[in-house]
Amino acid sequence: MSEHEHAAADESTTEATSEKLVELAKRRGYFFQSSGAYGGVGGFYTFGPQGASLKGNVEDAWRDRFAVAEGNMEIDAPTIMPEPVFEASGHLDGFDDMLVECPDCGESHRADHVVEDNTEYEDAESLPIPEVEEVIAEYELVCPSCGAGLAGQAVETFNLMFATNIGPGDSDPGYLRPETAQGIFVEFPRLKEYARNQLPFGVTQIGRAYRNEISPRRSIIRVREFTQAELEYFIDPEEDDPDLERVADVEVTLYPAAEQNAEDGSPIETTIGEAVEEGVISSPWVAYFLGVAKPWYEGVGVDMDRFRFRQHLSGERAHYAADCWDAEGEIDGNWIELAGFAYRSDYDLSKHEEYSEDRFTIFKQYDEPKTVERATVDPDMSYLGPEFGGAAQDVVDELEALAARDREAFAGETVAIELEDETHEIPVEKTGFAVEEQTEAGEHIVPHVVEPSFGVGRLVYTVLHHAYREDEVDGEQRTYLALEPEVAPTFVGVFPLQSDDDLETTAREIVDDLRGAGLSVTYDDSGNIGRRYRRQDEVGTPFCVTVDYETLENEATTVTVRERDTTDQKRLPIDELAETLSAIRDGELAFEEL
RNA sequence: GCGCCGGUGGUCUAGUGGUAGGACAUGAGCUUCCCAAGCUCAUAGCCCGGGUUCAAUUCCCGGCCGGCGCACCA
Structure with a gap:
């Protein structure tokens, strides 16, 4: 301890810490409201x-751990992407949210929820707006808050995405991405090439995302523009398993859905290894990344007494997500989401595979090539062309489909195909029908994705x-802020004890040296x-x-080094200063050991 | 988006129908010299628009912004 009086800081954080922190942040240049x-x-x-x-330091630490140390690639995709x-x-x-406002009490409600709760409609969200308005009128639905009739009230949509136009005019709409991940999924066809078409591989991105929140709240916690650090880890669900050994001993506080639902449920203390064994965390991949994340959070300065992993309740989970856990930190008695860890199956890539012309699959080679018998056609276009004109290609498509599903149809002299409700008889000899043995080296699979997604600002x-x-x-x-040296904005302050040319000159030399x-x-x-x-x-x-x-008396050999949390001071030789401080920053040395 | 409360130097705040005071911070000087010291001086403020009024930072209306509650949070 220092020679000074130094009271412990145990009880220093109170309910009002957020207020004080926001004030400090404004005054000292951490963050403040824009414009x-x-x-x-x-x-x-x-x-x-x-x-x-x-x-920036937090992002660097994240990059070191989740990209570099894990052998993943990092990309930097645009924040604006086209509508498709x-x-x-x-x-x-x-x-999209459909909102309807009560004419009496002024409460806004989700129109689709009002409809679903009071009618037999189950997926009101997919109905067009006018139809939702009609349904509300027809069923004489009322405001859930005050009971006033909602018939005749306009239903308005609100999309959380910021819209813009790409280029002049409005023919080419674009949107600011609502999550950075989309950039990774969209570029998957090329990214898989960089991974040499080998699963598993991971791609990270640190960048801004945008959501036009209805009501931003609580300072920097819920904002309309924010930074996410995301990892999309692509795996073959049948082949790839995480190396759980590396994180099995990591101790974690888990708050499973079952505990949240229980009357007297509470978070449990366990290890990643045990949690997987006992089935508390169902996805080993999610478990692996929880195990990586926990020590990382600790390293950047999150208080582990105010940190936990909370499992999503079934209702808050996206339909495609098999299991999802959030990392949460406690702020003035409230738990806020710091990261989400989701097993998203093949949802994202399948959607792009469906909508895009590109291939969002990986070719997976079989151990042994398979031989399959396959019926194929090789139609004689010099016959089909003149016969069917513009419809010839449709005929070919139909023949190919027919051969695949019913080769018996080609058993006779002619084959019958249906085309726009008409039946056409085509001579089999013109179809080039054949049954061949083909060898297949593998198949195209849609990788599954595990997504650890971190909110940086939070x-x-x-x-x-x-x-x-x-x-x-x-x-x-x-x-004071007891920031970890690894992330602190400034690592060391250098002062002359007082205004004095000689002291200042030496101090400035030290500044140059340390920089x-x-x-x-x-x-x-x-x-x-x-x-x-x-x-x-x-x-x-x-x-x-x-x-x-004393520095000057000894021909500028030693200076005082003072540690922030304890205010303890030690004398160090100037020529060892840079080396010693660097070692402390990198965690190789502790100040007390000096 | 709705409701309640609020918006005064960089920060925190007092106050007023006649343009504002403090504290801290910041800068200069003197002094002191290892933990927010003292003295002097300086910089710097009534969220925006409209209305009422001779006169609005103050009252009224609207907006913007913030806090809280409701709703929302793929």
């Missing part, structure tokens, strides 16, 4: 100098919140030394170096 000069705009935040740096992409992804329809907020501390030093109140070693350094020579320490405490700088008169 303030024009009245501000809801749901958009700017990361200031400190925040941008912290966010979102027709395929389902966002154009599925992201994580930055959580890291700041969990790092917020208040204590007392020498009877003076102090506020040359790749450290993030700030220099400050204003006012009192204590004030400068507090300033750095408040932005979370882990270390401060002070040049004093």
Whole structure:
């Protein structure tokens, strides 16, 4: 401990921490509402100098762990994509909300829900708007809140995607992606080439996504433009298993659906290995990434006492997702979603396979080639052409289909095909019908995808919140951010003890030296030394170096290094400074060991 | 989107039908010299639009923004 009075910070976080943090963030440049000069705009935040740096460091840490260390590729796709992409992804329809407002009490309700709850319609969301309005009138549906009639009220759609136009005019609509993942799925046909058509492989992307939220809330937690770090891990569901050994011993707090539904349910403490064995986590792939994520979250500074993995309840899960877990962090008593881990099966790639001309499949070679007997046709176009004119190609398609499903149809002299309700007799000899043995080397499969999807802004907020501390030093109140050195915006502050040319010169030399070693350094020579320490405490700088008169007396050999959380000080030789501090930053050395 | 409450220097806030005061922060100087010290000076503010009024930061209406509740959150 320091020679100074130093109170413990255990009880430092209170309900009001969020308020204090938001104020600090604004004042010190972590984040603030955007476009303030024009009245501000809801749901958009700017990361200031400190925040941008912290966010960048968090992203770098994520990249190191989820791309580099896992051997995955990273891409950077556009945020705007054309309409067909979102027709395929389902966002154009599925992201639509139908809202109807009560004329009496003013409450807005999901029109499709009102219809589904009170009629025999089961999928009201797929009905066109006018029809929903008709149904509401016909059944004389009422407001769920106050009971007033809703007939005659306009049903309005609200799509959470931001729309724009690509190029001049409005003939080519585009949308800002509502999740960064879409860029990975869309580029899959090319990405699989880079993976040399071998499963499994993973692709990451860190980037912005946009949702035109009806009501952005709670500072930076729910915004309209946000950064996601996503990994799409493509696997062959029949062949690929994760290396669970590597994470089996990771201890986790799990909050399974069963516990959430139980009267007195509560989160359970277990390990990844046990959770998989006991079937708590059904997908080993999801389990694997939970096991990777937990230590990573700890490393960037999330308080593990306020962290858990919560399983989605069946109702909140997308229909295609077999199992889904969220990473959650606690903020002032509320659990907020930090990441989602979903086993999405082949949903995304199948949709694009269906909507796009491109192939979203992987060719999977059999161990042994298979020999199959197959009926084929090779029609004589010099006959079919003149005979059927423009319909000739349709005839060929029909013949191919017929050969595949009923080769007996070709047993006679002629074969009958149905074309637009007419039956045509075609001489079999003109069809080139044959039954051949073919060898198949493999098949095209649609990979399944495991998706760990991280919210970066929310994580930055959580890291700041969990790092917020208040204590007392020498009877003076102090506020500081106990940020992990790996992510702190500034790693070291360098000060001359007071205004003095010699002290300042030496201090500036040290700044250059440390920056040359790749450290993030700030220099400050204003006012009192204590004030400068507090300033750095408040932005979370882990270390401060002070040049004093002892430094000068000994021909500039040693300086004071002060640690943020304890305010302890040690004297270090200047020429070892860069090396020692780098080692501390990289976790190879602890300040106490000096 | 609805309801309630709110919006005053960078931050936090006092106050007013006659254009505003404090604290902290910031900058300069003096002083001091290892934990927000002192003194002097300086910079800097009534969210936007309309209305009422001789006069609006203040009252009224609308908007924007924020907090909370409801709804929403693929």
